[in-house]
Amino acid sequence: MALITLDLHPVFRSDRAIDTALRQALFKAAATGEDIVQIIPGKGTGQLKKRVLAVLAQKHLRKLYARVETDPTNAGRILVHLH
Numbered sequence: 001m002a003l004i005t006l007d008l009h010p011v012f013r014s015d016r017a018i019d020t021a022l023r024q025a026l027f028k029a030a031a032t033g034e035d036i037v038q039i040i041p042g043k044g045t046g047q048l049k050k051r052v053l054a055v056l057a058q059k060h061l062r063k064l065y066a067r068v069e070t071d072p073t074n075a076g077r078i079l080v081h082l083h
Contacts, residue, residue: 002034008041012048022055026064029082036079037065043076052078 006025011017022039029037041048049070055061056068056078064082071077 002032003036003038004029004034005038005040008039008048008052012042015051018048018051019055022052023061026061026080026082029080030064034082036081039078039080040076041078046075049076049078056080 004025006021008018008021011021025037025039028034039052041052053068056065066081066083069079069081071079
């Protein structure tokens with residue numbers, strides 16, 4: 001099981017940087033054949049997590065992955081399972 005980890009703490013203030021980082025991680029994982037992209041938005045108030053889930057719900061990005069799973073044991077982690 002191959003895994004790419006994306007920590008969004010350094011770019012949490014900029015919506016454009018968040019979008020770019022998510023897209024780059026998904027495209028890199030799809031190109032290299034990785035199984036899972038682990039996104040770490042942090043626990044905080046949940047605003048960044050909501051933003052990440054909204055970006056992942058976009059139609060053109062949904063084609064890249066099979067499902068999104070929010071970790072029940074760790075509220076600050078999102079797992080994206082690729083095809």
